[in-house]
Amino acid sequence: MKKELTGLYRQNVKGFGFVTVEGYDEDFFISRDNRLNAFNMDMVSIVLLPERSGSRCEAKIVAVKERAVDSCIGVFERIGSSGLLYPDDQKLPPVIRISHKGFNGAIGGQKVVCKILSYGGKEKKSLPEGEVTEILGFKDDPGVDVMSVVYKYRVPVDFDTEVIKESEGLPKSVSKRDMKHRLDLTAARTITIDGDDTKDFDDAISIERKGDGYVLGVHIADVSHYVKENSCLDKDALNRGTSIYLADRVIPMLPERLSNDICSLKEKENRLTLSVLMRFDAKGRIMDYDIAESVICVDHRMTYSQVNEILSMNNRSLCVKYADILGDLFLMEDLAKKIRKRRTRRGAIDFTFPEAKIKLDDSGRAIDVVVLDRGVSEMMIEDFMLSANETVATEFSLRKLPFLYRNHDKPDEDKIISLRKTAAGFGIQLGGKGGKVTPKHLQRFIKKLKGLPQEDLLSILTLRSMARAEYSDSNLGHFGLASEYYCHFTSPIRRYPDLIVHRIIKESLHNKIKKKRKEHYASILHDIAERSSSSERQADELERDVTKMKMAEYMQDHVGEIFTGRISGVTQWGFYVQLPNTVEGMVPLRMITDDYYEFNEEAQTLTGVRTHRVFTLQDEVTIRVDRVDVAARMIDFCLYEEMSQKSHKQKRRKHGGKKAKINSKEQKSKS
Numbered sequence: 001m002k003k004e005l006t007g008l009y010r011q012n013v014k015g016f017g018f019v020t021v022e023g024y025d026e027d028f029f030i031s032r033d034n035r036l037n038a039f040n041m042d043m044v045s046i047v048l049l050p051e052r053s054g055s056r057c058e059a060k061i062v063a064v065k066e067r068a069v070d071s072c073i074g075v076f077e078r079i080g081s082s083g084l085l086y087p088d089d090q091k092l093p094p095v096i097r098i099s100h101k102g103f104n105g106a107i108g109g110q111k112v113v114c115k116i117l118s119y120g121g122k123e124k125k126s127l128p129e130g131e132v133t134e135i136l137g138f139k140d141d142p143g144v145d146v147m148s149v150v151y152k153y154r155v156p157v158d159f160d161t162e163v164i165k166e167s168e169g170l171p172k173s174v175s176k177r178d179m180k181h182r183l184d185l186t187a188a189r190t191i192t193i194d195g196d197d198t199k200d201f202d203d204a205i206s207i208e209r210k211g212d213g214y215v216l217g218v219h220i221a222d223v224s225h226y227v228k229e230n231s232c233l234d235k236d237a238l239n240r241g242t243s244i245y246l247a248d249r250v251i252p253m254l255p256e257r258l259s260n261d262i263c264s265l266k267e268k269e270n271r272l273t274l275s276v277l278m279r280f281d282a283k284g285r286i287m288d289y290d291i292a293e294s295v296i297c298v299d300h301r302m303t304y305s306q307v308n309e310i311l312s313m314n315n316r317s318l319c320v321k322y323a324d325i326l327g328d329l330f331l332m333e334d335l336a337k338k339i340r341k342r343r344t345r346r347g348a349i350d351f352t353f354p355e356a357k358i359k360l361d362d363s364g365r366a367i368d369v370v371v372l373d374r375g376v377s378e379m380m381i382e383d384f385m386l387s388a389n390e391t392v393a394t395e396f397s398l399r400k401l402p403f404l405y406r407n408h409d410k411p412d413e414d415k416i417i418s419l420r421k422t423a424a425g426f427g428i429q430l431g432g433k434g435g436k437v438t439p440k441h442l443q444r445f446i447k448k449l450k451g452l453p454q455e456d457l458l459s460i461l462t463l464r465s466m467a468r469a470e471y472s473d474s475n476l477g478h479f480g481l482a483s484e485y486y487c488h489f490t491s492p493i494r495r496y497p498d499l500i501v502h503r504i505i506k507e508s509l510h511n512k513i514k515k516k517r518k519e520h521y522a523s524i525l526h527d528i529a530e531r532s533s534s535s536e537r538q539a540d541e542l543e544r545d546v547t548k549m550k551m552a553e554y555m556q557d558h559v560g561e562i563f564t565g566r567i568s569g570v571t572q573w574g575f576y577v578q579l580p581n582t583v584e585g586m587v588p589l590r591m592i593t594d595d596y597y598e599f600n601e602e603a604q605t606l607t608g609v610r611t612h613r614v615f616t617l618q619d620e621v622t623i624r625v626d627r628v629d630v631a632a633r634m635i636d637f638c639l640y641e642e643m644s645q646k647s648h649k650q651k652r653r654k655h656g657g658k659k660a661k662i663n664s665k666e667q668k669s670k671s
Helices: 144-152 161-168 232-240 256-262 304-311 316-321 323-346 376-398 413-425 439-449 455-465 496-509 515-556 640-670
Strands: 004-011 017-020 028-030 043-053 056-066 071-079 082-087 096-098 110-118 129-138 191-194 203-210 213-221 270-280 286-297 300-303 355-360 366-372 405-407 470-472 562-571 574-578 584-588 597-600 605-608 614-616 620-629 634-639
Touching: 004 028, 004 056, 017 056, 028 043, 071 096, 071 129, 071 144, 082 110, 096 110, 110 144, 129 144, 144 515, 161 232, 161 256, 191 304, 191 376, 203 323, 203 376, 213 286, 213 323, 213 376, 232 496, 232 515, 270 323, 270 376, 270 496, 286 376, 286 496, 300 304, 304 316, 304 323, 304 376, 316 323, 323 376, 323 439, 355 515, 366 515, 376 405, 376 496, 413 455, 439 455, 470 515, 496 515, 515 620, 515 634, 562 614, 584 620, 620 640, 634 640
Parallel strands: 028 056, 096 129, 191 300, 584 634
Antiparallel strands: 004 017, 004 043, 017 028, 043 056, 071 082, 071 110, 082 096, 110 129, 191 203, 203 213, 213 270, 270 286, 355 366, 405 470, 562 574, 562 620, 574 584, 597 605, 605 614, 620 634
16 A cells, blocks of 8 residues: 655646645645645645656655635526636636536626535546635626635635624714823824825824924824723734725725724814823933823824925925925924934844836726835824834833734845855855844845845845844844834834734733733733734735736736836746836746756746846846736746847748749759
C-alpha cells in the first residue's frame, strides 16, 4: 500500500495544480487528470507517482480531507430546464450545474452567489452542483463587478438589524450632559483637512503660538463614547476590523449613523473628542502634552487641495475666504517642517511611490487612472497624526498599562544581504553589516540614490525587504518610523484598534484601570491584535483586487495603443512593466522573439543567451497593449520595438522572396 501524504492543494488556472506538504521542500505536481474532485485550497491526501513533471515529483489526489470552498460567485446561464454557473474564480471548476429548483429566481446573464451542494464525482462527466442563494444583478449592471469581488472575500457589507437598531438609538446631537466634565475647546479655532470626497471626519487640528514655541491640538472623534464594550456595535466592529475603501464605494466599519453623523467632526457642530495637546519648542521638540476628553466645534471643513493652494499663495479668493485661519495654516506648515526634519534626523524612512486614483463614469466603468499628488497639506496632516500616535503610545508604554501597539519589525536579513549585493554591483554602499541595518542606514541609503539611474530599482528592492506592520499587545517599536513607541489612535471611525486604544485611554483618565480591568485587557488584547491584523490584510487584498480589475477594465479600451513604462518586476516567465499612471502589465517571454532568456533571481534580470540583451528592474521600455482579461486581472504587453522589428523583417522577407524569383529567371535566360 502506497504511503499517503496530507497537504494543501493550490490549483492553477490551466487546470493542473500543486500540493504543499509540511516537511517537504518541493511541492508535488498534480495533473488535470489526477486532481480527483478537489477545489483550490482544499486539504487533500495524495500518493506519489513514479512520473516527474520537470524537476518536480508528481502525485495523485486520493481523498479530500477538508473543503475550503462552500460557495462561489459567477454568471448564471439557463440551459433548457437546468442551468449552469460559470465561476468568476478561474481556479475553480469551469462549470457548476444548477437544477431548476436551485434557480431561486435567477435569470440568465445575472451574477449570483452559488452554494456548493456537491463537488462532483471522480468521473469527469460528473459536474459539481449548486444552488443560487443570492442574486447580485446582471453582470453589466453598475457596481455588480465590484460586489462580486467583495463576496469572494466574504467581507460583511450590510449591517444586521440589531446593529442598525442600536445605532439609530444614539443621540442625534451632543447634549450639555455629554459635555459635562470635558475640556471645553469649542472656542478654539479648529479645522478638518481631508480629501475632496471624504464623508467621515474623525480628526481635527488646532494650533497657537506659545512664546517661541507651539501648542498643537490633535482632536479625534470620541467613538468609544457611543460604541460600548460588548454591545452589538462593538462586536460587529471587531468582526469587520476596518473600513474598506474601494474604487466605487466604502464598506464602513460602523453604520452611517455614527461614521457620517454623530461621530463625524462636522463643521459648526459640537462633537465629543479625545484631544492630545502637545507643546513644542521652537525646534519642533515635544516638551509636554496633555491627553483629555474634550468637546470641539470645527470652524472650517477644508480639503487638501484648498490648503495646498493657500499655502502656495496660488488662490487669492481662498485666502480671503479663510482669512480668519490663514495665520494658523502657515503656523501649521512651519511646525510640520520642523517635526519632519527631526523625524528624518532620527532615521525615519520615507518612501515616495506614486498612488493612483481610478475615475469611474456614471455606470461604474473605469475611464481614467490618475496619480495623486502628495502636497504640503497631506504631509502636514501625516506629521501631526504621527506625533499624536507616538505621544499616546509613549504615555501608556511608560505607565505599563495593557495597550495595543502598532509594531513594525526589522527587515528580513536575507533580503537585506541580497539588497546589499545588488547595490554593491552599482558601486553603492549600504551601511551596516550582512543582514543587519538600522533605520538610519536605510534612510541614508535612499538619500544616496536620489537622482541616480538606479534610484527606482534599489528603492523598490529596499521596500520589498521591509517587514509588514502589525498590531500587538507588546511594544516592539516601529522600524520604518524609527520610533520606539507607536500605536494607532487617530482613526477610530475606520479602525478597530484605534477604538480599543480610546477605550483604554478613557478608563485611564477616570482612574478605572484597576487589577480586574488590567486582567481583562490582558486577556483580550492579543486576540484583538491578531484579528485586527488579519482584517487589515484581507482589506488590503480586496482593495488591490478591485484596483487590478478596474485598471484592466480601463486598459480594455487601449488595446493596440503604444506606451512607455519601466520594468517593475522580473520573473522566469517574463517581466512586468508599470506605466506612469501605475497601471501594470506583463511582457511574457513568448512575446520576446529570436532568443532564449536566462533568469537571475538575485540580480532580478533576464539575459538573452544569444543577443546578451538584459532586462532588469526600472529599465525603460516601449510597449504595446496586446491583450486584456478583466476576469483574470491580466494585462499583457508586447515590446513595441520587437513588433516593429518583426514587422520590418516580414516586409524584408517578402521583398527578398520576389527578388530571388527574378534572379532565378535571369539565371535561366543566361544559361
